[in-house]
Amino acid sequence: MTRIDSLRAGDPPRIGGYELAGRIGEGGQGSVFLATAPSGDQVAIKLLGSALTGGDDDPGPGFARESEILRRVAPFCTAQVIESGLLEDRPYIVSEYIDGPTLQQVVEGEGPLEGARLRRLAVGTLTALTAIHRAGVVHRDFKPSNVLLGRDGPRVIDFGIARALDAVATGSGVVGTPPYMAPEQLEGAQVEPPADLFAWGSTMVFAATGRPPFGMDSLPAIVNRILHRDPDLGLLRGDLRDLVAECLSKDAARRPTAGEALMRLLGARDRPVGFLLSAGSAAASGSPAPPHIPDSGDAPALSPGASRPPPGAGARSRARRRAAILGAGVTVALASGALVHALTRDGAPARPEATGPARPLPEVTSVPPPATTELRLPGLGTTLHENPGDTARMVSFMYDSKGGSNHYARVRGTNRFEAVAPWQEPLPSPDGTWLALLPWLKESTPQPYDFVRLVHVPSGREYIVRLTDKPLQNFNPAWSPDGTRLLLTTFDLSSGSRTPVGFAIVDAAAAKATLVRADTSGAPAAAPFAWSPGEPAVALPFGAGPRAGLRFFDLNGRTLRTADGVGEAAASESPFAPAGKRFATGCPGAFASVCVWDTATGRALARFRVPAQSAFIGWYNDAHVLLTDKSADPHKVVVMDMKGEVLRVLAEIPREEPGENRGTFLFHYMRWS
Known part of the structure; x- marks a missing residue:
């Protein structure tokens, strides 16, 4: 089950029409709360930091426009976005609450996944990326901590938040988590769906081995390996290994789409029978x-x-x-x-x-x-x-x-x-x-x-x-x-x-x-x-x-x-x-x-x-x-x-x-x- 901590001094008691019940977590983008909707259903609310918007006097229009796109994502293996809004100058996003640990927590606490469990993770997360990309959204920060292992299977969270933040940010910089970022993302190029497939491949290696394919040491070393070295695929085997290797291609054009990758895992062949x-x-x-x-x-x-x-x-x-x-x-x-x-x-x-x-x-x-x-x-x-x-x-x-x-x-x-x-x-x-x-x-x-x-x-x-x-x-x-x-x-x-x-x-x-x-x-x-x-x-x-x-x-x-x-x-x-x-x-x-x-x-x-x-x-x-x-x-x-x-x-x-x-x-x- 997901660990819920008590609210801290200074945390708002309510956000929009939702009553906060506790803290789920905190990261560089902001804090995540467990809340109760007027209907009685539990939801998760991500309250973003005002510093991320650069102090924009009116971050609402751009953020609202971009976050509205997130609601179009079909809820297949994703935590569905319910609504978004502003709490003073701080944007927030309300989504479906998934009771379960992250993939990061499971691998660090129980060890790597294998067999059918690894296969179901691969299929479920590709299903999510297929739905996300079909809605015209790029995740841009796909990683183990953004995959929840719920009772009904894996769920991908935080998709598209980076783009929503870009719509209101005044500064510039690369958004993402380096061990899971594609070469074009590190070089500051426009981020498209192939970058998510690179991050997916890196996440599958982490799930199967306990470490990302380009290491977890110093940032310069990680960036150098992503740009110039072959990935370490560890104990991955069979068609999943072949697919992950293609997704980790340095050339974005050589990576399959999420839908193509999904159908391959479901048995579609590229050879006659x-x-x-x-x-x-x-x-x-x-x-x-x-x-x-x-x-x-x-x-x-x-x-x-x-x-x-x-x-x-x-x-x-x-x-x-x-x-x-x-x-x-x-x-x-x-x-x-x-x-x-x-x-x-x-x-x-x-x-x-x-x-x-x-x-x-x-x-x-x-x-x-x-x-x-x-x-x-x-x-x-x-x-x-x-x-x-x-x-x-x-x-x-x-x-x-x-x-x-x-x-x-x-x-x-x-x-x-x-x-x-x-x-x-x-x-x-x-x-x-x-x-x-x-x-x-x-x-x-x-x-x-x-x-x-x-x-x-x-x-x-x-x-x-x-x-x-x-x-x-x-x-x-x-x-x-x-x-x-x-x-x-x-x-x-x-x-x-x-x-x-x-x-x-x-x-x-x-x-x-x-x-x-x-x-x-x-x-x-x-x-x-x-x-x-x-x-x-x-x-x-x-x-x-x-x-x-x-x-x-x-x-x-x-x-x-x-x-x-x-x-x-x-x-x-x-x-x-x-x-x-x-x-x-x-x-x-x-x-x-x-x-x-x-x-x-x-x-x-x-x-x-x-x-x-x-x-x-x-x-x-x-x-x-x-x-x-x-x-x-x-x-x-x-x-x-x-x-x-x-x-x-x-x-x-x-x-x-x-x-x-x-x-x-x-x-x-x-x-x-």
Whole structure:
């Protein structure tokens, strides 16, 4: 929490309509107070020193004009400016109060940041600079003490105050903090947004190493290094190190913009991704529509009769949202054409075994062939046991932990995986034409809306598709069997938990999304929609216990029919077998068992027991299912028949011991068309 000191003798009791409650801090520009607004909300007030204005008899007009610009900055990872004014001859600025220490205090007291924590800081502060620059403001004094680490993430403060002071100052001089100042700033040139990127790079080095990249000794030595020496980047690694190095270029023209830097950290590539497509692929030819890059004024397309999502303060429960995203013990999913399984490495509690006879399905498809190849996933201890005749093969995976993020996609037609966008869930389309990239850490996305990135694999061109306004956010991506549309389940996260409200359908070729509201009453928390086979429709689990079932909808959200009393969803995305003639659920009134039903009639076809410590993933083919057996170390992905017998091990996943580095491992099994 922020330390609040008592007011001193001589401090005003009120500033404007705000009652002062204590002192937050003091610096060269003035004093910062905690105050209470007439509404009862807490605010921070920066009261600037009269000496900074040079004793101007009337500093008001210039200061008011410049400080008004600060109010235009969108409140994305910034402390929003509320108003400004004058207390006698001293200007003041009222802003949102952020309860949290500065980055300077955290690093000096706890040590450098690393892993996901450092990554979130980089993304959040770039988000702030993007919003600041978009409003036509240059920060000019970006540094660790101007970054607050609040409960909902990093917030940048004091942006643009230097320019506001310039409007009323009578003297001249360089404004800034030397270890974080750009070369052009030190030389007295006009300060533009690239100077903020230089300061951002220096601040990231401080966050990762505990010291700025050009030292902290004498001022002449620091200035000489900034102007003539290379920066010391310390332990920075990977794409963040590369980006920081570019931001610390002596030549301002060689630095990226804040928006470009942000999109790179969010996974945008500057190279084509054709490596995902082999030469013999049957991917569609031709070029898709021009890229659709939405701006803050765009709105997601809505189906007829649907209401626009309510605006909301998506930041107020980000910590709880992250827990909802990453904190579950086990999540399983089956997408149409792609099997998905997410597993947190701390395992899950066992369930009691079910009783009852196993009944095989009347027809049988080919038995899974024996494994002929062993393949180790890069960066993990997981081993795949594959056969070229497998009907489902792992095509992408991601592993996120405190130590970092690993996201890979298989090079089509090979046994090689290559890195793709970090911190995003990758899902290729069944024909390999498209790669969908869905942000995994939703609180790290800067926009007031959720989005998905689509990569047209043959050309390598990328498209950002806006989905829904926050707090509505989208999860559980699933491609249609023909690979032309992407289905996502839309959840309301305003309460801190995932409540389904409908679904979004993305037309890949048009790079457009449609939000469809539907009757989700009775749906379990975090329950996803799935493509319904044989018709342009989707299905959603509803209810609990013996009365649980499936509800079917057309693509306008109208209820078509229900399948009652078939049990709770066994897979968290699609329960349907590849041909669509049958689906699987947890057997009604039983544990550790799977029931198979006829999709058209709802007639029971089979029931079989599974290991108590297992998670149903989905279908290998129409007569065999995939499960994760967690009863031993390593965990195993296995193929099981309708009698409950394991026929084949597809993967071995070592279980990590509980600790700080455990994370979430998610992978996709794809049936390439």
